[in-house]
Amino acid sequence: MSLLQRSVQAIFPQDNDFRNQARARLYQLALPHWALGDLMDLSIDLAGITRSMTPNVSKKAIVTMAGDHGVVAEGVSKFPQEVTPQMVYNFVNGGAGINALARQAGAEVVVVDMGVAADLNHLANAGKIINKKVGLGTDNIAEGPAMSLAMATRAVESGIDIANELSGRIDLFGTGDMGIGNTTPSTAIAAILTGKPLQELTGRGTGLDDEQLKHKLKVLERILECNKPDPRNGLDILAKVGGFEIGGIAGLIIGAAANKKPVLVDGFISTAGALIAIAIEPFVRDYIICAHRSMEPGHRAMHDKIGCRPLLDLNLRLGEGTGAALAMNLVEAATAVLTEVATFEEAAVAGADK
Amino acid sequence: MSLLQRSVQAIFPQDNDFRNQARARLYQLALPHWALGDLMDLSIDLAGITRSMTPNVSKKAIVTMAGDHGVVAEGVSKFPQEVTPQMVYNFVNGGAGINALARQAGAEVVVVDMGVAADLNHLANAGKIINKKVGLGTDNIAEGPAMSLAMATRAVESGIDIANELSGRIDLFGTGDMGIGNTTPSTAIAAILTGKPLQELTGRGTGLDDEQLKHKLKVLERILECNKPDPRNGLDILAKVGGFEIGGIAGLIIGAAANKKPVLVDGFISTAGALIAIAIEPFVRDYIICAHRSMEPGHRAMHDKIGCRPLLDLNLRLGEGTGAALAMNLVEAATAVLTEVATFEEAAVAGADK
Numbered sequence: 001m002s003l004l005q006r007s008v009q010a011i012f013p014q015d016n017d018f019r020n021q022a023r024a025r026l027y028q029l030a031l032p033h034w035a036l037g038d039l040m041d042l043s044i045d046l047a048g049i050t051r052s053m054t055p056n057v058s059k060k061a062i063v064t065m066a067g068d069h070g071v072v073a074e075g076v077s078k079f080p081q082e083v084t085p086q087m088v089y090n091f092v093n094g095g096a097g098i099n100a101l102a103r104q105a106g107a108e109v110v111v112v113d114m115g116v117a118a119d120l121n122h123l124a125n126a127g128k129i130i131n132k133k134v135g136l137g138t139d140n141i142a143e144g145p146a147m148s149l150a151m152a153t154r155a156v157e158s159g160i161d162i163a164n165e166l167s168g169r170i171d172l173f174g175t176g177d178m179g180i181g182n183t184t185p186s187t188a189i190a191a192i193l194t195g196k197p198l199q200e201l202t203g204r205g206t207g208l209d210d211e212q213l214k215h216k217l218k219v220l221e222r223i224l225e226c227n228k229p230d231p232r233n234g235l236d237i238l239a240k241v242g243g244f245e246i247g248g249i250a251g252l253i254i255g256a257a258a259n260k261k262p263v264l265v266d267g268f269i270s271t272a273g274a275l276i277a278i279a280i281e282p283f284v285r286d287y288i289i290c291a292h293r294s295m296e297p298g299h300r301a302m303h304d305k306i307g308c309r310p311l312l313d314l315n316l317r318l319g320e321g322t323g324a325a326l327a328m329n330l331v332e333a334a335t336a337v338l339t340e341v342a343t344f345e346e347a348a349v350a351g352a353d354k
Numbered sequence: 355m356s357l358l359q360r361s362v363q364a365i366f367p368q369d370n371d372f373r374n375q376a377r378a379r380l381y382q383l384a385l386p387h388w389a390l391g392d393l394m395d396l397s398i399d400l401a402g403i404t405r406s407m408t409p410n411v412s413k414k415a416i417v418t419m420a421g422d423h424g425v426v427a428e429g430v431s432k433f434p435q436e437v438t439p440q441m442v443y444n445f446v447n448g449g450a451g452i453n454a455l456a457r458q459a460g461a462e463v464v465v466v467d468m469g470v471a472a473d474l475n476h477l478a479n480a481g482k483i484i485n486k487k488v489g490l491g492t493d494n495i496a497e498g499p500a501m502s503l504a505m506a507t508r509a510v511e512s513g514i515d516i517a518n519e520l521s522g523r524i525d526l527f528g529t530g531d532m533g534i535g536n537t538t539p540s541t542a543i544a545a546i547l548t549g550k551p552l553q554e555l556t557g558r559g560t561g562l563d564d565e566q567l568k569h570k571l572k573v574l575e576r577i578l579e580c581n582k583p584d585p586r587n588g589l590d591i592l593a594k595v596g597g598f599e600i601g602g603i604a605g606l607i608i609g610a611a612a613n614k615k616p617v618l619v620d621g622f623i624s625t626a627g628a629l630i631a632i633a634i635e636p637f638v639r640d641y642i643i644c645a646h647r648s649m650e651p652g653h654r655a656m657h658d659k660i661g662c663r664p665l666l667d668l669n670l671r672l673g674e675g676t677g678a679a680l681a682m683n684l685v686e687a688a689t690a691v692l693t694e695v696a697t698f699e700e701a702a703v704a705g706a707d708k
Contacts, residue, residue: 029451030441030444030449030450031450031451031672032432032433032559032560032561032671032672033560033561035451035560035670035671035672036451036668036670036672036676037649037668037669037670037671038668038669038670039668039670039680078386078706078707079386079704079705079706079707080704080707082704083703083704086701086702086703086704087384087701087703089701089702090384090696090701090703093696093701095384095694095695095696095700095701096384096385096695096696096701097383097385097389097390097691097695099694099695100687100690100691100693100694100695101687101690101691103690103694104683104686104687104690105683105687205386206386206387206389206706207386207387207706295391311668312666313667314390314391314392314393314665314684315391315392316389316390316391316392316393317386317389317391318385318386318389318390322390325687326393326683326684326687329458329459329680329683330668330680332458333454333455333458333459333679333680336454336455336457336458337451337454337455339454340449340453340454340457341449341450341451341453341454342444342447342449342450346449347440347441347443347444347447347449347450348440348443349437349440349441349444350433350434350436350437350440351433352432352433352560352561353432353433353434
C-alpha cells in the first residue's frame, strides 16, 4: 500500500465523545451562553481533533512550500519567476513577512522546495530548507497538464512525509506557499471544485491591472479547455492544472489529519491545496481551520465549499503562511477558553434566570 | 485647570511625519503592494501614535472596569446584580475569560471598582483591585439621570488617573467592562451619538428572549424620553444615561491618548465609552484601535460613527476586555511588519513590472 493510501486510511472524523465533553464544559463556564462565540466552536473542534480536553497547540510550525509554474510564460503575474528562489533566500535569512509573523506567533518556519525552477541544493544540504523538488517548475497548463500523475502523487506524498516527520515535535501546523504565478492554477482548481464561473473567481493576484486581469481570465479559460480534469479526482486535478507546492500543501494537510493534528490553512493558494486534499479524502475537512479570508475574490467560494468561516478577514494577499501565523494565537486562545476559564460552580457565580 | 482639561489639552493628532516615514518603508517591503492589508494600515497608525518607527507594544494591560446599574430594577438583564461583584472575585482569582485570554496575550489584567453595588474595600486594601468607586451603582436611568455631572467627571478622571499611573510601564492598553445591565446604558449612548433608532441598536445582551428584548426596547425608549442629554456634550450624556464603568473606560481612553499610547477598545460597552471619549475630545479617535465587532446589533453603527473597521469578528459578546486581549497579538504583529520585514533592496528580491 502506498504512503498516500496508508495515510488516507488513517484519517477518521473528529471524536464525538471529546466534542461532547468539551461542549458540556463550555456550557458551564461562568459567562453568558456561548459568549466567546467562534472561539468556543473552535475549542470543540480542537478537543475533537486531538482527542483531549486539554488540546496542546503550543508547538507550532508554518510549512512554506515553494514551487514554480510554467504558466508564467503566458504573462499572468506582475513579478518575474526569479522572485520565487529570491524569496526562498529571504525566508532562510529571516527577512520575509512570514518570518516576522511566525516569530510573533512563536512558530518555526519550515521551508520546502517542492519545485522551484532554480538549483537550491546548497540550501538543502546546509539544512536550511527541505528538498522535495518534484521538478524545475510545472509545465505550462495553458498548453497541457502541469505534471504527470506520478509527479502529482509524489508532490502529495512529500507533504505527507513532512507532516509525519514534524508530528513528533509539532502540535499545530500552518500551511504556506511561495510561487510566482500560483494564483492562476489555484483559480483553476477553485473553478473545477466549486463549480463557480471563472469570472467570479479570478483576481488580481500580486496586483494586476484591469487589462492584465482580462488577459489572466482568458488564459484560465484556455487552461480549463485544454485540460478537463475529472472533478471527482483530486490527483487528476492536481496533475492537470495544479502546482508542486499546491500538491505539497494538500499532502501536508492529509498528513496532519492522519496524525490527528489541527492544520491552519492560509490564503488562496493554500485553500486550493485544501480543496485538493478534501477531494482526495473528505474526512480531512475535520482537521482544517481556515485562517483568513484573503482579497482574492474566489477565496469566499472556496471557504463556502469547505464549509468553513475563516477566523480573520484583514485584506491580506501575501501567502507564505502569513495568515496562518496570525491565526495561531487565536487557536491557542481557544484552548485557553476550554482549559483555563472557571465554571459558574467553580467561580461561585450566579447563573442566568431561567 | 482640572485633570480632565489638562489631559484633553495634551491630546494631539497622530504625527504625520512618522506616518509618512512608516508608509514609505512599507512601500519598499519585499512583498506585493500592501499585501499585508489592514496590518499595514495599523502599523502606520502605531508609528503615528507612538512617534516611533519601532513602536513598542510589548508591555500590555487590560483595564477591566466594573460598575453596577440602577436600571436593572427594570428587568433588562437575565443575570442578577450580585454577579457583578462575583465576577470581580472571579477576575481576582484568575478564573474569568479575560484572565485566560490576557495570559495568552501576555497582558496583565487591572481590575477597577468604578461603582460596584457591594463593598469591595478588602480587595482594594489587599492590592488586588483598584478602588475608584464613584457610588454603589448608578441611579435608575429609566426614571432620571444615572449620576450627577460631578460624578461623571469623577468617573472620567478616575480612568485618566489609571492611564497616567500605568503609562510608566505599559505600552498598549485594552479596555474592558463588567456590569450587569450595562448593554442598556450603552445602547442609549449609541442612540444619542449615532443618531440611529433604538430598534436598530438594541440587542439581547447576555441572552434575552424575544419578549425580554421587546421589554428592553420599551425601557430604552423611556430612558431617552426622561433624560434628553445634549448630544454634543459627552459628560452630560454620561451623567444622564451612562454608567460609572463606562465613564472610567472613556477616561482610560482619554488618558491613553494624552500619553500617546494606543488603546484597543473591546466590545459594545467599551465602544460606548469610546464614543463618550470622542464626544469629549475628538482627537482621541487617533489613538483608538477597535478590537472586534460583537454580536450586539448596535456595535456596527458605533464603529461606523467612529470610522473604524474592527480587527476581529468572532461573534463574541462577553466584554471584560476579551476581544481587546485577542487583538493584542495582531497589534504586535503589525509592529513586526514595520520593523522586521526586509525591503526589496535589503532582501535582493526583484520588484514588480511597472
